[in-house]
Amino acid sequence: MNGKEVILGVTGGIAAYKSAELVRLLMEDDILVKVAMTKSATKFVTPLTFEALSGESVIHDMFGQEGTAIDHIQWGQESDLIIIAPATANFIGKMAHGIGDDFLSTCVLAATAKILVCPSMNTRMFENPAVQENLDLLKKRGFIIMEPGQGALACGTEGPGRLPEPDEILQQARKLLSDQDLSGLKILITAGPTTEPIDPVRYISNRSSGKMGYALARAATLRGADVILVSGPTDLNPPPGLNFCQVITAEDMRRSVFENRSGCDIIIKAAAVSDYRPRDHAAQKIKKGPESLSLELVKNPDILTELGSTIEEFPAVLVGFAAETEDLVANAEKKLKSKNLDMIVANDVSSKDAGFETDTNRVKIIYSDGRVDDSPLMTKDKVADLVLDRAKAIREAGLEG
Ligand code: C5P
Numbered sequence: 471m472n473g474k475e476v477i478l479g480v481t482g483g484i485a486a487y488k489s490a491e492l493v494r495l496l497m498e499d500d501i502l503v504k505v506a507m508t509k510s511a512t513k514f515v516t517p518l519t520f521e522a523l524s525g526e527s528v529i530h531d532m533f534g535q536e537g538t539a540i541d542h543i544q545w546g547q548e549s550d551l552i553i554i555a556p557a558t559a560n561f562i563g564k565m566a567h568g569i570g571d572d573f574l575s576t577c578v579l580a581a582t583a584k585i586l587v588c589p590s591m592n593t594r595m596f597e598n599p600a601v602q603e604n605l606d607l608l609k610k611r612g613f614i615i616m617e618p619g620q621g622a623l624a625c626g627t628e629g630p631g632r633l634p635e636p637d638e639i640l641q642q643a644r645k646l647l648s649d650q651d652l653s654g655l656k657i658l659i660t661a662g663p664t665t666e667p668i669d670p671v672r673y674i675s676n677r678s679s680g681k682m683g684y685a686l687a688r689a690a691t692l693r694g695a696d697v698i699l700v701s702g703p704t705d706l707n708p709p710p711g712l713n714f715c716q717v718i719t720a721e722d723m724r725r726s727v728f729e730n731r732s733g734c735d736i737i738i739k740a741a742a743v744s745d746y747r748p749r750d751h752a753a754q755k756i757k758k759g760p761e762s763l764s765l766e767l768v769k770n771p772d773i774l775t776e777l778g779s780t781i782e783e784f785p786a787v788l789v790g791f792a793a794e795t796e797d798l799v800a801n802a803e804k805k806l807k808s809k810n811l812d813m814i815v816a817n818d819v820s821s822k823d824a825g826f827e828t829d830t831n832r833v834k835i836i837y838s839d840g841r842v843d844d845s846p847l848m849t850k851d852k853v854a855d856l857v858l859d860r861a862k863a864i865r866e867a868g869l870e871g
Contacts, residue, residue, distance in 0.1 A: 472500040474647045475549040477583070479574045480520070482510025483556040484624045485590040485633035490515060492555060492636040493523045496643065504545060506530070506574045508561065532573040542573050546581025551646050554578075556590030556633045559601045565613070566604035584646050588616045588639055593629030616642060641710050645692050652862065653694030655735040658786075659687045660727060660773075662702035664720045666747035668765065669756045677826040678742035680704030682791070682850050686738055687712055689854040698734075700726045702741060720744050720770035727773055731784050736861045738789040739774045740815075742826075746770060778810030787865045789857065792816040793826070802836050812864050813837050815857055823847060835860055 476496055480489045489505075496503045505520040507530040517528040529537050529545075538544075546552055554561065554574075561575070565587070570576035578585065587608060595601060596618060605615055616639065619632035634642075661683020665675040680701060687699040688709040697712040700723055708714040715730070717723045720743045731737065746767035756763075774790050781788060790811045792802040795818070802816035816834045823830050831853045835843040837860075845856060 471644065471647055474500075474551075475502045475504070476643065476647075477545050477549045477552045477577065478503055478505045478520075479552060479554040479557075479561075479578070480505060480507045480511040480515070481554065481556060481558045481561040481574070482508055482514060483558045483590045483633070484514060485556040486511050486514040488633050488636055489555050490519055490523055492553070492639055493520060495636055495640045497524065499640070499644065501643075501647070502526075504528075504549070506545065506577060508572055508574055510558075529573050532576070542576040543580045546577045546583050549583045551643060552578065552581055552583050552585045553588065553639065553643060554585065555588035555639055557587045559589075559591050559595045559598070562587065562589060562601060562604050562608070566607040584612075584614065586614045586616065586639075586642060586646060588634055589618050589631075590633035591618075591631050592623060592625050593627050593631045596631045597629075614642070614646065638710070645711070648692040648694070650694030652690055652858065655695045655862075655865075656698070656733050657690045657695045657736045657738065658698045658700065658727065658730055658734045659683055659690065659738045660700045660702075660723060660741035660743075661687065662704040662706075663742050664702045664718065664723055664744045664770075666719055666744045666770070667751045668748050669752035669754065671755050674744060674746070674748065674767075675703075676742050676744065678702070678704075678793075679827045680706050681827070681829065682831060682853070683738075683740035684709060685850040685854040686740055686857060689851060690858055693855075693858065695736075698730045700730065700741070702743075720747065720773070724771050724773045724776070727777070731777065731786070734784070734786045735865060736787045736789065736858075737777060738791075738857065738861065739777075740791045742791075742793060743773060744770055745772075772809070774809045774811070781810060787812045787861050787868070789861050790814045793819045795820040799834060799836065799842060802834070806836055806838060811838065813860060815853075837864075 480486050493503050503524045504526045505528045512530050517530050520528045564575050570579045616634050618630050623631050662680030663676045663678040665673040667673045684706050691697045691711045700715045715726045717726050749766040749768045788811045794801045798816050798818050802814045806814040814836050831850050832847045
């Protein structure tokens with residue numbers, strides 16, 4: 471999200487303290503955050519808190535010393551997004567009826583940026599027809615309204631009215647800040663390891679964390695694609711806004727991939743599928759016995775090879791991943807050809823800062839025409855965007871050719 475600018479408007483509700491966390495999350499995403507507060511908001515959290523977190527001066531007084539005389543015009547016209555969080559009933563009413571009696575409300579009136587409103591208030595207030603009608607008015611005018619969460623509220627009641635969690639607001643903001651360049655595309659992504667049972671308590675698996683596949687699924691969803699994520703067991707939460715299929719074994723994964731492949735424009739197999747599974751799955755826990763114990767393994771289906779060999783029937787850009795510990799490019803090229811792929815993303819899993827479990831990756835992308843792209847160490851989120859850019863370009867070239 472580097473280069474994006476967000477104005478965070480904090481109004482006077484108890485959930486204002488959660489907005490401090492939101493600033494931190496936005497900044498972790500390389501977003502420049504400027505905070506404007508209403509007078510009442512400063513009674514809940516001090517401007518200093520937001521100033522310290524954002525590294526920018528906070529405006530809370532239209533006629534105060536901070537900023538320039540035309541900030542209330544410029545802020546909303548030079549930024550990419552305004553987030554009002556928390557948005558009180560009073561502030562929602564002011565936005566709906568064109569009132570500009572302080573810095574933040576005039577900023578909203580003059581804004582050309584998208585505006586995301588995150589209501590937070592007592593349930594009765596939220597359900598009041600006046601507030602609901604004001605929200606409807608704002609929706610009609612193109613404001614994006616987040617549904618408040620349900621649950622116990624600070625005022626002691628239960629029901630809708632909670633400010634959505636900062637992470638949910640961040641996800642919505644990321645979507646609004648992303649180009650929707652993959653909209654209309656159906657993308658199937660596999661992620662994580664598969665586990666192959668030996669008995670009810672033991673299994674064979676590998677060190678795949680699923681982070682790369684989940685980063686791909688998150689990025690594709692943010693960029694507007696219709697995403698199906700088929701995942702083996704991981705510790706990660708599925709990103710919001712996609713179709714999630716949980717699988718355990720390679721055979722489960724194969725079933726799920728083939729059930730979902732029809733109509734896909736791009737298929738990315740980032741999963742580390744177990745190549746072998748135990749021939750027999752003991753019904754009861756295997757007891758400790760002799761000094762040695764042999765486990766007979768049989769080959770699992772190679773899902774990607776099967777996809778590649780039937781690609782004429784279900785045309786899609788096919789992307790594989792290769793985790794190698796030696797001869798990275800040569801091994802990856804061999805896989806690209808044998809599996810009939812359009813591109814393969816090769817990573818050296820023997821290095822500490824790339825490959826399995828890490829948050830960063832250093833990849834080489836090899837194409838079916840022999841080209842090789844060498845990328846520096848990047849976060850998995852950035853690698854995900856790069857892989858999606860390349861897959862999209864292959865698809866577009868295919869449509870033209
Ligand atoms: O195991 P291998 O190194 O050949 O994996 C390369 C690619 O093939 C990966 O994209 C992986 O997801 C896929 N694969 C598969 N089914 C297997 C093994 C690997 O789809 N049984």
